[in-house]
Amino acid sequence: MSKPEKKHLPLFQYKGFNLITDMHDAEKLDKLYDTEIYESDIFIVTYPKSGTIWMQQIMSLIEAKGDFNATFNMTTADRVPWIEANGTIEKFASLSPPRIHVSHLPWNYMPKELRQKKGKIIYVSRNPKDVLVSFYHFHKFSNIFETPKDFNTFLEKFLNGNVFCSSWFDHIKGWYMHKDDFNILFLSYEEMIQDLRSSVKKICTFLDRKLSDEEIDNVEEHSQFHIMKNNSCANYRDVCPEIFDHDKGSFMRKGIVGDWKKHLTVEQNQKFDEVFQEKMRDVNIKFIWSN
Numbered sequence: 001m002s003k004p005e006k007k008h009l010p011l012f013q014y015k016g017f018n019l020i021t022d023m024h025d026a027e028k029l030d031k032l033y034d035t036e037i038y039e040s041d042i043f044i045v046t047y048p049k050s051g052t053i054w055m056q057q058i059m060s061l062i063e064a065k066g067d068f069n070a071t072f073n074m075t076t077a078d079r080v081p082w083i084e085a086n087g088t089i090e091k092f093a094s095l096s097p098p099r100i101h102v103s104h105l106p107w108n109y110m111p112k113e114l115r116q117k118k119g120k121i122i123y124v125s126r127n128p129k130d131v132l133v134s135f136y137h138f139h140k141f142s143n144i145f146e147t148p149k150d151f152n153t154f155l156e157k158f159l160n161g162n163v164f165c166s167s168w169f170d171h172i173k174g175w176y177m178h179k180d181d182f183n184i185l186f187l188s189y190e191e192m193i194q195d196l197r198s199s200v201k202k203i204c205t206f207l208d209r210k211l212s213d214e215e216i217d218n219v220e221e222h223s224q225f226h227i228m229k230n231n232s233c234a235n236y237r238d239v240c241p242e243i244f245d246h247d248k249g250s251f252m253r254k255g256i257v258g259d260w261k262k263h264l265t266v267e268q269n270q271k272f273d274e275v276f277q278e279k280m281r282d283v284n285i286k287f288i289w290s291n
Contacts, residue, residue: 009144011164017106018166019084020144028089035111040097041119042207044080047171048104048164049134050126051189056080056102058200058223059122062209063100066218104165107174107182117183120207123175126189127287128168129260129272132158136263155268159275169279176285190288193257196220 011018014026044059046052053076060079064070071079081088083101092099103110114121136154139145145164148154154163161167179186185206192199197220204211211219264272 008146015109016166017109018162018164020164023086023144024084025086025089028086029084029109032084032089032092033109033112035093035113037111037113037116037118038097038099039118040099042098042100043083043110043114043119043121044100044102045110045121045123045175046102046104047125047131047168049131049138051124051192052102052104054189054192054223054225055122055124058203058219059100061219061222062200062204062207062211063098065211066215066222068218068222071222104171106171107178114183115178115181117181119183121182121184122187122203122206123184124187124189124192125172125287127257127260128276129264129269130189130257131168132272133260133263135163151263152268155264155272159272167279169276172285173280173283176283188288190257194288196223 009021009023012021012024012026013019014024014029042059044052044055046055056076056079057071060071060074060076061068080100080102081091083089083092083103084105088101092101113119132155135158136148136151139148139154148157157163158168161170165171175184176186185203187199187202197216200216200219200223203209204216260269
């Protein structure tokens, strides 16, 4: 069988935010903004490569009370759909609650009723240096994105927000600085790595889900990276072969903390730190990762 031809889908700007041609539609996003929100709605929000699939898996298992068999035969994208994707937007309003979706959208482009504290949001952040590295490898693996010329060129694009979903800095700043407008729980990839069980309990408390210790054990067990990486329903291995070249990588690559140290030079790291300090100087948010 011949390999899928790399079909680079150009980015377009929706109100200044970079999205993907043919996968997103401005008119549909405008309608999503005005969609009614139910109290039971749950949204996982991330910047790309920040643990999105991980949280989709965790949420699926929490809703199934840790029953792995209830999630095994459904892909991640079917269990927790991407709200802003074409096809999903049209179905969203007609779905019965509870509706659980994932999104990469900025705070001000999500359905406006969320700012009335209807529904709940779980925002997962990750060290942007690890996001950068993961995103770089993802661009080489994905057929829809332009293959980066080299790591340094991609670093410049990332720092300037000239990538899918625009600036990491603007994304997290917007959500954090408007946190009081939403019913929102902030988690970090790093704290989930450090103590997944505590993170699962925190999520259950936030969502008012009553799970037994055994059920939480099962959620934790089946949300381990090595188990998800080998689960075709979780890792996108069998989803959209025309989009991903699995000979060049995998959707779930390493799932570790600090991989950036093997990629950034001293000079690149210093530049990143300078941009970080400039962009985040007015944001009083505590990060637990090490620079």
